[in-house]
Amino acid sequence: MFAPSQNDVRTFFCEAWRKSRAGEPLSPIETLASQWIELHPEYHADLADLPAALAAVYQVEDGRTNPFLHLSMHLSISEQVSIDQPRGIRQAVELLAARRGDLHAAQHEVMDCLGEMIWASQRSGQPPDPHAYLDGVRRRATADRG
Known part of the structure; x- marks a missing residue:
């Protein structure tokens, strides 16, 4: 299992962003990371x-989101x-994105479900429940917004 350290994760995102800005070649995962970074100018x-x-x-x-955690969740x-x-x-994420008209906004809602599962x-000391996670995303994807 791949278990990067905090410094590994932070270095990865910083390097992907540096390489993207410099026009250097990116690996596929760096390309994806740089696309999510681009959508977060606050980081x-x-x-x-x-x-x-x-x-x-x-x-x-401190009231501030950890940019590395946030971007890791996007990935x-x-x-x-x-x-x-x-x-x-x-299917659930695609439906949610279609209903919201924005994949980025949909991913932020999915993050809420992922965070709840974790x-x-x-809290329970049990393994993460992927069914509860998926159910949460599906509820958001099919709920009417009022």
């Missing part, structure tokens, strides 16, 4: 300074959709 300064990124501490109490959801794992996630797993 550009964080990603442009690798030493500061490696030293940064993001705490909930994770993109991968889940590409391989349809858990089975049915591709939180429930940590």
